[in-house]
Amino acid sequence: MTDDNHEPSYLQVNGQTIPVDPEGYLRHLEDWNDAVAEQLAQEEGITLSEAHWEVLQVLRQFYQQFEMSPAMRPLIKAISAQLGSDKGKSIYLMSLFPGSPAKLASKIAGLPKPTNCL
Amino acid sequence: MTTLHLINKTPSESTALGDSLATLSEGDALLLIENGVYAAMPAYAEHFTRLPRTIQCYLLNNDALARGLNDLNPDFAAIDYDGFVELSCRYSKVVSWF
Amino acid sequence: MSDTKKSFLIINRKAPYGSSAARDALDVALTISVFEQPLSLLFMDDAVLQLLPDHQATLIGQKNLSANLSMLEMYDIDQLYVCQQALSLRGIRPDDITLNITLLDSQGIASLIKQQDHVLSF
Numbered sequence: 001m002t003d004d005n006h007e008p009s010y011l012q013v014n015g016q017t018i019p020v021d022p023e024g025y026l027r028h029l030e031d032w033n034d035a036v037a038e039q040l041a042q043e044e045g046i047t048l049s050e051a052h053w054e055v056l057q058v059l060r061q062f063y064q065q066f067e068m069s070p071a072m073r074p075l076i077k078a079i080s081a082q083l084g085s086d087k088g089k090s091i092y093l094m095s096l097f098p099g100s101p102a103k104l105a106s107k108i109a110g111l112p113k114p115t116n117c118l
Numbered sequence: 119m120t121t122l123h124l125i126n127k128t129p130s131e132s133t134a135l136g137d138s139l140a141t142l143s144e145g146d147a148l149l150l151i152e153n154g155v156y157a158a159m160p161a162y163a164e165h166f167t168r169l170p171r172t173i174q175c176y177l178l179n180n181d182a183l184a185r186g187l188n189d190l191n192p193d194f195a196a197i198d199y200d201g202f203v204e205l206s207c208r209y210s211k212v213v214s215w216f
Numbered sequence: 217m218s219d220t221k222k223s224f225l226i227i228n229r230k231a232p233y234g235s236s237a238a239r240d241a242l243d244v245a246l247t248i249s250v251f252e253q254p255l256s257l258l259f260m261d262d263a264v265l266q267l268l269p270d271h272q273a274t275l276i277g278q279k280n281l282s283a284n285l286s287m288l289e290m291y292d293i294d295q296l297y298v299c300q301q302a303l304s305l306r307g308i309r310p311d312d313i314t315l316n317i318t319l320l321d322s323q324g325i326a327s328l329i330k331q332q333d334h335v336l337s338f
Contacts, residue, residue, distance in 0.1 A: 066287035067280050071250055074290035115243065128231055128262050153234035156265060161307030180275040184233065186268040186282060 013039045025107050029063075032110030040108045048108075052096055058082045059109040069106040069114035120145040122209035125154035126216050129162050134215035136165075144170055149205060150177040150194065158182070158190040166193060178202060222333040223254040228263035230338060232281040233273065238266050241338035242284055249291045257288070258320075258328060260299035263338075264306060267298065267313045285315060297328060 011018040011026075013036050019027040024043060026032060037056060041048045048056075062070050062078050070078060072090065080088025093101035102114050123146060127134040135157050142148065148169075150157055155177050157165065166175065179196040190196075197205070206212055226245050230237035241257075248255050259267060271282040288296070296317040303310065303319070310319060320328065329335055 062290075065283065066290070067283040068287060070287075070290065071246065073250070073292070074287065077290050115246065126234070128265070130262055131231070153231050153262075156231065156262075156306075159307055161305065183272045184274075184276040184278065185231075185265065186271045188270075 011036070011039055011043075023107075023113065025113050026110045029110060036110060037108055040110070044104060044108065046097070046104075046108070052108075054083055055079065055087075055093065055096060055105055056109045059105055059111060063109075063111050069111045070102060071114050072102045075102050075105070119210045120147070122146070122205055122212045123148050124212060124214045125150050125157065126152040126214070128153045128156045129165065132216065138213070138215040139165060139169070142169065142173055144172045147174040147176065147205065147209060149197075149202070150175075150181075151202075152178075152181055155182045155185065155187060158194045159187065160189065160191055163191050163193075166191070176201070176205065221253055223256070223331065224248050225256045225258060225329060225332040225335045227335060227337045228257065228259045228266065229261040231262040232266040232271065233276065233278055237338045238263065238281055239279075241336075242281070244336060244338075245288070245293060246291055249293050254295075255293055256295035256297060256328065256332070257293065258297045258299070258325065259317075260302050260325070262302075264298055264302045264308060267315060267317070268308065269312070269314045288315075297325075299325060 009020045009022055009024070011020050018031045018036060021027055024040070026036070038048055041052070046052070058078050059070070059075070061082075062075070076088050076090060076093070079093070086092070090101070093105070097104040097108075106112070106114050121143065123138045123142065125134050125138055125148065129135045131153065135154070138148070156162070158177050169175070175194045176197050177190070177194045179198055182190060182196065226241050228238065228241050232238045245255060245257060266281060266285065269282055271280050273280040288294070294316065296315055297320050298313070298317050300319045300321050
């Protein structure tokens, strides 16, 4: 759902005011850090574990290399390649980032919303 | 009265390059910007071999680097945005070809 | 499901920057791949300039299209074709291209088009 009233949205982290878009994605990639990730996760009702962090790391690397956030299929492919095929499964990613893992994990990783993502 | 000619299209996406080359006068300058910088690829060098020697040729370096162009026609001097401004002031008019 | 599949060809004919054509073609390619339809990409005319590596697009405030194209493989988009004449006209050697791509002459392009259910042009 998009926010129609175009009020600028912000995230408050350790006294810092960080701009986000109406859907809660960071406006500036460089604003991201561990504390921001934890706050973004908390807004989604997720407490970050080691298992979450390693997925976020793969996503950040994907973005660094290709300059786009991955949809589900390339995300699974990247996770398989980096973390092993037992983790490169949509059911595993669903357990960590319920609902729409590619969108949710990109948001928490501080990346733009993946386009072409169903 | 000399003119700075700006070209911002590739040699095949419009007739801008050919049209401008046909209308240059002695002492004019040519500056390739945006997609125009592709004309400085060595494969297009033939277009420029018959230009009078009083014509200075330039290209905007940021536009070349952005497109991954490294090996370019040595007859073109690479300039930055400040150089662009400087050239625009040095010539009495600027004509854009697109 | 297999009988509902349609093959798609996207023809790219424009340079990477200076218009939105290259980016539009990429967006459509990624969308088609999400629907798991057979997809081929053909680069001809100025679009072969998209295949030059190492763009530094931030210098002109753009996203790096060459980085985006190297991502196609991650979407299982691996049927990539390039027009041989368009390359040689611009002095680009096949070795200059880092993507895994097949060279085609006009005859080859004609038969590629003939095989498709749908052809989209950018």
